[in-house]
Structure formats: structure tokens, C-alpha cells
Amino acid sequence: MKGIYSELFAYVKKKKFTYALLMICLFTGIILDLVLPWFMMNITDSALDGNTKEFRFILIIGILILFFTFAQNYFDVLIKNYISSFVRNNLRLRLFDHYLKLPMQFFSKTKSGENSSRIINDVNVVGDLMGNTLISLIQGPLVAIAAFIFLINIQWQLALICGLIGPLIILIGKVFGTSMRKISGELQEQVSQSQSYIQETMNNMPFVRTYLIGNLVAEKFGGLTKKIFNYDLQKGKVQAALQGSSQAVGFLTFLIAFGLGAYLDR
Incomplete structure (x- = not known):
């Protein structure tokens, strides 16, 4: 490392x-x-x-x-x-x-x-x-x-509220970031295997045609693409959860800051 x-x-x-x-x-x-x-x-x-x-x-x-x-x-x-x-x-x-x-x-x-x-x-x-x-x-x-x-x-009171919410944002980023890195690594590995399989199939196309194994080759490639599809879905779910959580915390901060600001200006 x-x-x-x-x-x-x-x-x-x-x-x-x-x-x-x-x-x-x-x-x-x-x-x-x-x-x-x-x-x-x-x-x-x-x-x-x-x-x-x-x-x-x-x-x-x-x-x-x-x-x-x-x-x-x-x-x-x-x-x-x-x-x-x-x-x-x-x-x-x-x-x-x-x-x-x-x-x-x-x-x-x-x-x-x-x-x-x-x-x-x-x-x-x-x-x-x-x-x-x-x-x-x-x-x-x-x-x-x-x-x-x-x-x-x-307004130092608003700064204090935002400072207290800051660690929550860091925690959300750490939790979802760990999952994102893991899924992205596995997705990259599956894409690499799929690309390797495509190249090998193209190089051995005469063999595939001669022995009529096109259906088997297509079935195996379908399995590889399905894994990529599943990892893409997992990545999308994590990204959606991260974005939703971040926006929720941001809106919470806005509500607290707006409410506190209105209270202090009374």
C-alpha cells in the first residue's frame, strides 16, 4: 500500500x-x-x-x-x-x-x-x-x-448546530463509502472478466463455429453480464441511499437553522 x-x-x-x-x-x-x-x-x-x-x-x-x-x-x-x-x-x-x-x-x-x-x-x-x-x-x-x-x-448558535450535525454527515459518508468501494471493486473485476471472455471468444471464433458451441458461449456470457447487472443494481441502491441520507441531513440542518434563526430574531 x-x-x-x-x-x-x-x-x-x-x-x-x-x-x-x-x-x-x-x-x-x-x-x-x-x-x-x-x-x-x-x-x-x-x-x-x-x-x-x-x-x-x-x-x-x-x-x-x-x-x-x-x-x-x-x-x-x-x-x-x-x-x-x-x-x-x-x-x-x-x-x-x-x-x-x-x-x-x-x-x-x-x-x-x-x-x-x-x-x-x-x-x-x-x-x-x-x-x-x-x-x-x-x-x-x-x-x-x-x-x-x-x-x-x-450567528454562532447556527454554527454550533451545524458543527454538531457535521459528525453525522461524516458517519454517513464512511458507512456508505465502505460499501461503495467494495461493490465498485467487485464490479470492476466482473467487467474485466467479461472483457477477457469477449476477447477470447472473438479470437477463437473459428473453433466456436466448427464445434457449434455458440449457445454454450452465449449462456456463459449471459451469466457474466448478469453478475455485472446485479453489481450495478447494488451500486445504484447504495448511491440512492447515500444521496437520500445526505439530502435528509441537509434538509434537517436547514430546518434547525431556519427555526433557530427565527427564534433568535424574535
């Missing part, structure tokens, strides 16, 4: 300037997320107070926020895509070169479809990890901390 982390960290060091730009986009996005509630609150107050001069000034700020939000999202997606593509391309080249140097005994023990699946499917997963997933893991806690500090300055 330590070797895997060191391999992945090597990509961060190799593209440290690009990751630095991505971190700038990350912090810019957090600032914009915090500025938007401030903008909505102040422009509403200005409109209700009839302060035209202040309303126009805040409206100009809103236009600037819109511009920076567009730019931040554009460069954020662009840089993430570049990092993911770079990692995938580099890993494919290294893995293919590694396969070329392996002894023939290795290929006699493994199926060609599984090896090609590692080069294609598994590498894609790692590429997404280094681009989108890694930044999301960093961004989530930073957004929570920044929002908590921002909320303290507005």
Missing part, C-alpha cells in the same frame, strides 16, 4: 506547478461560494431599503462574481482533465512496457482480456482519482471549515 501511495505522489511532484494552479482554483471556488450568500443578503437588503446607489454597486459586484465563477469553473475542469489525461497516458505507457518485459509464463497463467482491462479500465480509474477524486477529498473539508467560520461571524 505504501508503494502505491508513493507512486501516486510521484505524479503530484512531477506536475506540482499544475497542481498548484488547481489549488488556486480550489481556493478561489471556496471564496466564491462564501461571497455568493453575502451578495444575496446585501442586495436583498439594499432593494428593500430602497438604496439605489448601494444596490447598483452590489449589482456590479454580482456581475464580477458571475465572471469569476465562470472562469474558475472553466479552468478547474480544464486542469483536472489535463491531469487525469496525463496520468492515464503515462500509466498506459509504463504498464504496456512492463508487460513487454514479463516472462512468457505470466501470459500462460493470465487471460489476455484481463491484461488489456488493466491497461484500459483500471488506468482510467486511477486517472480520475488523480484528477477529480483527489481534489474533491481536499475541497470538501476546506469548504466545511470555511463555511463554519463564515457562519460563526453571522
Whole structure:
């Protein structure tokens, strides 16, 4: 496991300037997320107070926020895509070169479809990890901390309520995240076996036609696809439960914050 982390960290060091730009986009996005509630609150107050001069000034700020939000999202997606593509391309080249140097005994023990699946499917997963997933893991806690500090300055009681609900969200993520990782790993393995079986069938098509075993081949492939279908359903159920639980906790937080805010402003 330590070797895997060191391999992945090597990509961060190799593209440290690009990751630095991505971190700038990350912090810019957090600032914009915090500025938007401030903008909505102040422009509403200005409109209700009839302060035209202040309303126009805040409206100009809103236009600037819109511009920076567009730019931040554009460069954020662009840089993430570049990092993911770079990692995938580099890993494919290294893995293919590694396969070329392996002894023939290795290929006699493994199926060609599984090896090609590692080069294609598994590498894609790692590429997404280094681009989108890694930044999301960093961004989530930073957004929570920044929002908590921002909320303290507005209403410390609301910040305390949200802080108490925070561990519940972490617990939900841990429970469902463990199941998601397990199901995703098993699904990836089944997809690899299915891809290997397809490739072997295509390579041996003359044998299949000669001995009229097409029905047996199709029946076995049907069993493989059924397993993939079942794992997809399990993954969908976990995702649905995670999304439902997260939204329920978010709505609960809104109700508590709204109710407490109305009580404190009486």
C-alpha cells in the first residue's frame, strides 16, 4: 500500500506547478461560494431599503462574481482533465512496457482480456482519482471549515448546530463509502472478466463455429453480464441511499437553522 501511495505522489511532484494552479482554483471556488450568500443578503437588503446607489454597486459586484465563477469553473475542469489525461497516458505507457518485459509464463497463467482491462479500465480509474477524486477529498473539508467560520461571524448558535450535525454527515459518508468501494471493486473485476471472455471468444471464433458451441458461449456470457447487472443494481441502491441520507441531513440542518434563526430574531 505504501508503494502505491508513493507512486501516486510521484505524479503530484512531477506536475506540482499544475497542481498548484488547481489549488488556486480550489481556493478561489471556496471564496466564491462564501461571497455568493453575502451578495444575496446585501442586495436583498439594499432593494428593500430602497438604496439605489448601494444596490447598483452590489449589482456590479454580482456581475464580477458571475465572471469569476465562470472562469474558475472553466479552468478547474480544464486542469483536472489535463491531469487525469496525463496520468492515464503515462500509466498506459509504463504498464504496456512492463508487460513487454514479463516472462512468457505470466501470459500462460493470465487471460489476455484481463491484461488489456488493466491497461484500459483500471488506468482510467486511477486517472480520475488523480484528477477529480483527489481534489474533491481536499475541497470538501476546506469548504466545511470555511463555511463554519463564515457562519460563526453571522450567528454562532447556527454554527454550533451545524458543527454538531457535521459528525453525522461524516458517519454517513464512511458507512456508505465502505460499501461503495467494495461493490465498485467487485464490479470492476466482473467487467474485466467479461472483457477477457469477449476477447477470447472473438479470437477463437473459428473453433466456436466448427464445434457449434455458440449457445454454450452465449449462456456463459449471459451469466457474466448478469453478475455485472446485479453489481450495478447494488451500486445504484447504495448511491440512492447515500444521496437520500445526505439530502435528509441537509434538509434537517436547514430546518434547525431556519427555526433557530427565527427564534433568535424574535
